[in-house]
Amino acid sequence: MPLGRLGALLLLAPTLLLMLLIFVGPIGWFLSAALGELGSLSEIWEEAVATLGSRTILAAILNTNWIAFLVTLVVLALGYPLAYALTRAKGLAFTAILVCILLPYFTSVIVRTYAWMVLLGRNGLINQALLGLGVIQQPLELMYNRTGVIIGMTYVLLPYMILTLYSAMKAVDPRLLQAAEGMGASPFEVFRKVFFPLTLHGVVAGALIVFILGVGFFITPALMGGPGDIMIAMLIEREIELTQNWPVAALMTLVLLAVTLSLYAVYHRFSAERPGLAA
Amino acid sequence: MPRDSGPATTPAILLEGLTKRYGAETVVADVNLDIAPGEFLTLLGPSGSGKTTTLSMLAGFVLPDAGRVVLAGRDVSKAPPRARGLGMVFQNYAIFPHLDVFENVAFPLRVQRKPQKEVETRVWDALQMVKLTGFEKRYARQLSGGQQQRVALARAIVAHPPVVLMDEPLGALDKNLRYHMQVEIKEIQRRLGTTMVYVTHDQEEALTMSDRIAIMNHGRIAQLGPPREVYEKPENAFVARFLGEANLLAAKPAAGGAVTAKGAPLEAGSGALGAEGGFLFVRPEKVTLSAGAAPAGPNRLSGTIRHASFLGNVVRYAVELGEPEPLLVDAANAAGAAIFGPGETVTASWDAGDCRLLAG
Incomplete structure (x- = not known):
């Protein structure tokens, strides 16, 4: 039964209303209230230039993007083969892999982060095991630094990448791979010339999702990072909780929102237009 | 390895005792075929008769449980598809959606690492042969079913393989177009002197195009012979009923x-x-x-x-x-x-x- 425009809108209405009420509304109110404290537009502009010009904040913005970028790379490198294994797995193996991927998904981020801290600490399981085996003489610094942030974030964000890639890979017609093989392509060429290009949109979508989620990360870098791993969400929290400088927090929120929305626009465009592929 | 009888009589394709079982079910049972160079041979049968499995064993997508596949005197029974050098047209065309018509047709040449100049000439020739010049930059979704069929055909012949396999290539086309393509495929095959193994369940198509027809039933060849012979002198009730x-x-x-x-x-x-x-x-x-x-x-x-x-x-x-x-x-x-x-x-x-x- 076709719904029509009005019907679809009616079905969407409760969600839209809720989002307006608990998401768009508060952000709008927060931004206008915080920036309103500054007074006129020119005063806001002055404060914005000063804020974005400050070394701490600039460093945090760059840090945030750099960390999100690194995490995206690691997640992609780990996620691609895993997603492929998932497309090939059948029956019990499929369920097992899927549960392994999804189970942590249902556990709180804080719990997971603390679990990693138990593993990665100076006297954590990994260091003790490696020391015990004689692989290393000194405990590795796996936490309270960049390594810790990347490990923690990778772990949290991996499922998003795997699930996005999985759906892209599942959509590849296996007969195309067989055809390529029949036309003389080696397994590597089948991958490079057919499979990978046909899953590229999934790679881009997954990378964007992971990056978008990554720039907004707060708990993991706060718990597992070192003093050099301040991310923008942490600064926002500090401005609100500690210094109670709402205008600065609002300006940084705007920056984060702008980055997120523009990446989302890229994602949307990309998933709408796939050259050469049927819509 | 040429046999004693000399290369002139070496069959393009020799299938000996070809057998495939899936579990308890034997889908292809002791198929023997001797296909001459330049011959158009059709595997005809109802669905489940083993014709597509036979073709898949010939192509190398399925390995036989018993028997041999010999191409021009070379035993390829265990060789992967890429080592067999065959052209193939798939039932669903299998046109790469991320490549345009030119690159689709060029694919077999690209994996052979042919120089660009040669790729261009050959793709052009192949597209001309299937009457699809001017469509090089199009993608599959911008083509009609008949045009996609032509792309698949051009891609199968572009590298001049001695043998081309076709798996129900015209199944998705309407009747008029199908007849048209039958004539064109036949013409291209004659012009290139290609050995053709063609799978179909359409008896009229088999009668029109083939030099010989192998009618398959329950994984076996029920009868093998030229169209007129199998039509007029069926050896059993199945063949008599199946051909019209x-x-x-x-x-x-x-x-x-x-x-x-x-x-x-x-x-x-x-x-x-x-x-x-x-x-x-x-x-x-x-x-x-x-x-x-x-x-x-x-x-x-x-x-x-x-x-x-x-x-x-x-x-x-x-x-x-x-x-x-x-x-x-x-x-x-x-x-x-x-x-x-x-x-x-x-x-x-x-x-x-x-x-x-x-x-x-």
């Missing part, structure tokens, strides 16, 4: 020949009944109808018209003979031909040379 309309009159042995279930005398130029009897096979178009009851004689049966359908160039009658099954008769709608109406008494007759006895 067939009358199979229950028959039993009698002194000096055979009789119908009701005892009317029959005379056949070939074939034999089994010990338990069998069938007399005669094609509907080989039967002549004349007005009035029959004078006695072999292959002359009286009956009444039960049903007449006008098919345009042919009128198809169902004639009630008092035998277990009515007799189908196709009468050409020729100039001055009489058309019988239901209930009319007629005599159906045919030549001994046009019918054949089949064991049950």
Whole structure:
């Protein structure tokens, strides 16, 4: 039964209303209230230039993007083969892999982060095991630094990448791979010339999702990072909780929102237009 | 490795005792085929007859449980598809959606690392052969079914493989286009001298295109021969029924020949009944109808018209003979031909040379 425009809108209405009420509304109110404290537009502009010009904040913005970028790379490198294994797995193996991927998904981020801290600490399981085996003489610094942030974030964000890639890979017609093989392509060429290009949109979508989620990360870098791993969400929290400088927090929120929305626009465009592929 | 008989008689394809089992089920059972260079051979059969599995073993997508695949004297039974150097047209065309027409057709050359200049010339030649020049920059989704079929065909021949395999390539096209493509495929095949193995379940297509047809049933070759031979001299009831309309009159042995279930005398130029009897096979178009009851004689049966359908160039009658099954008769709608109406008494007759006895 076709719904029509009005019907679809009616079905969407409760969600839209809720989002307006608990998401768009508060952000709008927060931004206008915080920036309103500054007074006129020119005063806001002055404060914005000063804020974005400050070394701490600039460093945090760059840090945030750099960390999100690194995490995206690691997640992609780990996620691609895993997603492929998932497309090939059948029956019990499929369920097992899927549960392994999804189970942590249902556990709180804080719990997971603390679990990693138990593993990665100076006297954590990994260091003790490696020391015990004689692989290393000194405990590795796996936490309270960049390594810790990347490990923690990778772990949290991996499922998003795997699930996005999985759906892209599942959509590849296996007969195309067989055809390529029949036309003389080696397994590597089948991958490079057919499979990978046909899953590229999934790679881009997954990378964007992971990056978008990554720039907004707060708990993991706060718990597992070192003093050099301040991310923008942490600064926002500090401005609100500690210094109670709402205008600065609002300006940084705007920056984060702008980055997120523009990446989302890229994602949307990309998933709408796939050259050469049927819509 | 050339055999003693010399390269001239080395078959392009030799299948020996080819067998494939899936679990307890034998899908291809002891298939033997000897296909000459430049021959157009069709594997014809209903779905599940093993024709596609046979083709897949030939292509290398499926490895046989027993038997050998020999291409131009080279045993490739265990070789992967890429080592067999075959061209192939797939049932669903398998056109790469991320590549345009040019790169699709160029694919077999690209994996052979041919220089760009040669790729361009060959792709151009192939596209010209399938009449698809001017479409190089299009993607599959911008092409009609017939055009996609041409891309698949161009891609199969672009590297000039000695053997091209086709798996129901015209199944998705409408009737007119299908006929058109049959003619074109046949023409390209003749021009390039390619050995062709063609899989279809469409008997008309098989009859039109093939030099020889292998009719498959339950994983075995039920009969192998040129179109006319398999059509006119089927060796069993399955082949007779599968290749178009067939009358199979229950028959039993009698002194000096055979009789119908009701005892009317029959005379056949070939074939034999089994010990338990069998069938007399005669094609509907080989039967002549004349007005009035029959004078006695072999292959002359009286009956009444039960049903007449006008098919345009042919009128198809169902004639009630008092035998277990009515007799189908196709009468050409020729100039001055009489058309019988239901209930009319007629005599159906045919030549001994046009019918054949089949064991049950």
